[in-house]
Amino acid sequence: MEELIKYGEKFFDELEIAIYRTRDASVNIELNEVSTSALRERVVTIIRGLKDKRLGVSIVDTDDKKALRDAIERAYKMSRLNKPDEKWVSLPLPGKYRAPRKMDKEIKEVSPDCFVELAKESIDQALQEEGVVVAGGGGGAEWRESLIMNSNGVNVFQEGGGAFFYIELVGMKGGKVTPGIFDFDARLSLNLDVESVVKSAVQKVKWAFNVERSKTEEAKVILQPWALSSLLNYAFFPAFSGEKLMKGTTPLMNKLEETISSDLLNVYDDPLHELSINPIIADDEGTPTRKNVLVEKGVFKGFIWDNYWANIKEVKSTGNGKRNFSTGGIGIALHNVVIENGEQEIEDIIGEIKHGYLVDSFQGAHSSNPDNGNFAVVANPAFLIEDGEIKGSTVFMMSGNIYELLPSIYAISKEQKVLPFGGSMVVPSVAFENVRIAGK
Structure with missing residues (x-):
C-alpha cells in the first residue's frame, strides 16, 4: 500500500x-x-x-x-x-x-x-x-x-x-x-x-412471576451491569469528550481534579484490559491506545481526545479516535470502559438491604442529556428487595441528575460483566442509597 x-x-x-x-x-x-x-x-x-x-x-x-x-x-x-x-x-x-x-x-x-x-x-x-x-x-x-x-x-x-x-x-x-x-x-x-x-x-x-407494587420514596437501589451501562453511556460518558470541552458543552468543564462521585468509583478506558473484547493497540487514526483514567476515587482525572481536537487544544491525542463508516470521518469515543470492581459479592450486598430495589434494565436511557447529566428512565424489569431477599418484580420511574446520583454510591460488587453491545465495557453492579423513585 x-x-x-x-x-x-x-x-x-x-x-x-x-x-x-x-x-x-x-x-x-x-x-x-x-x-x-x-x-x-x-x-x-x-x-x-x-x-x-x-x-x-x-x-x-x-x-x-x-x-x-x-x-x-x-x-x-x-x-x-x-x-x-x-x-x-x-x-x-x-x-x-x-x-x-x-x-x-x-x-x-x-x-x-x-x-x-x-x-x-x-x-x-x-x-x-x-x-x-x-x-x-x-x-x-x-x-x-x-x-x-x-x-x-x-x-x-x-x-x-x-x-x-x-x-x-x-x-x-x-x-x-x-x-x-x-x-x-x-x-x-x-x-x-x-x-x-x-x-x-x-x-x-x-x-x-410475583409482581410487587413500588411506591414513591427514597430507597437503596442496586443497578446491575446492563442498567448501569445504559445510563452512564447516555448521561455521563459523553461528557469526557475533548470535543465537548472545546465547544463548552460538557458539565465537566473546569472540574479537573474535583470530586464528582463517591470515592468508591474508579473508571478508566483501556482496550487492553484483561477482560476487554476490543483489545486494540491503535485507534482508527493509527494513534497508539493507552489506559486513560477518567475517575479515580471519585475524582475527575481528564478528558479523552482524537487527533483533530487534540491538535487544536495543543495536547496529545489519547488514542480515542473512532471511525464513522458512513462518512469516513473520525470522532471521539471510548474503546473499553472499565468500572473497577469492589470487594463484596452481589449476594452479600443484596443480603444487607432491609428494603430496596435491584434494577436489571432501564427503558428510555437514550433520552438522557449528557450536556447537563439529567435523566428520566423506567426501571423495568426491577426487583423488590425485602429483608435481604428478592420478593418479586416491579416497575418504577427514576429521574434526576447523574452528578447528584454518583456521590450516593455505597457499594460495588466484586463480580463484573463484559458487555459486547455499544462498545466493549467491563461493569460490576453498583449500589446507591437515598435514590428518589416514583412508584407505578
Whole structure:
C-alpha cells in the first residue's frame, strides 16, 4: 500500500488510507426456535486526503489497488468542492504501540453451525422451566483486521475478534406475562458460558412471576451491569469528550481534579484490559491506545481526545479516535470502559438491604442529556428487595441528575460483566442509597 500513499501525495498535502476487513458468523433466535444463521465477510477502504486544508473522503467496498487509485482521485475532486478547515493541523505522526493481546484464531474460522448448536442447547435448557418462552436471542463471533496508513509515516496493522451469546426470556403462567428478561456472555474465545446465561435469566423470570407494587420514596437501589451501562453511556460518558470541552458543552468543564462521585468509583478506558473484547493497540487514526483514567476515587482525572481536537487544544491525542463508516470521518469515543470492581459479592450486598430495589434494565436511557447529566428512565424489569431477599418484580420511574446520583454510591460488587453491545465495557453492579423513585 506504500505505493498508493505515494500516488495520493501527487494530489494531497496529507493522505490517509484505512482498510477494514470483517468476518461475522452469527445466529438469531425467535420464539423458541433458531430463525436464521449467517456468515458475512466485508472489506471497506476509506480514503481521507487534505489539500490546502480542504478535506476529501472516498469510501469503497474493496481493497483492489486500481479501485483505490480511482478512490484517491475521487477524494481529491471532493476536496476541491469543500471549504478549507482553518482549524486543521495535521494527520497523526507514528507512535509507540503496546504489545498486542494474544488472539484466539479459532474465532477467525468458526462456522455459524457452532452458534446454531449453542442456540439449540440454550433453548432446550430454558424450556425445561415451566412457563418460560424464549422470546429472542442470538450469538456470534466477529473477526476484525485493519490497516491504517498515512503520509506522515503511520503504518499499523492489527487483528482480533470476540464471541458473544445472549438470550431473552418471557414468563407466561397463570395469566401473568413477565417483562422480557435479558442475559448474555462475551469473551475473546469461543468458550461461552451459555448454561450460566440461561440459568441467570430463568432465575429472574421466576422472580418476575410475583409482581410487587413500588411506591414513591427514597430507597437503596442496586443497578446491575446492563442498567448501569445504559445510563452512564447516555448521561455521563459523553461528557469526557475533548470535543465537548472545546465547544463548552460538557458539565465537566473546569472540574479537573474535583470530586464528582463517591470515592468508591474508579473508571478508566483501556482496550487492553484483561477482560476487554476490543483489545486494540491503535485507534482508527493509527494513534497508539493507552489506559486513560477518567475517575479515580471519585475524582475527575481528564478528558479523552482524537487527533483533530487534540491538535487544536495543543495536547496529545489519547488514542480515542473512532471511525464513522458512513462518512469516513473520525470522532471521539471510548474503546473499553472499565468500572473497577469492589470487594463484596452481589449476594452479600443484596443480603444487607432491609428494603430496596435491584434494577436489571432501564427503558428510555437514550433520552438522557449528557450536556447537563439529567435523566428520566423506567426501571423495568426491577426487583423488590425485602429483608435481604428478592420478593418479586416491579416497575418504577427514576429521574434526576447523574452528578447528584454518583456521590450516593455505597457499594460495588466484586463480580463484573463484559458487555459486547455499544462498545466493549467491563461493569460490576453498583449500589446507591437515598435514590428518589416514583412508584407505578
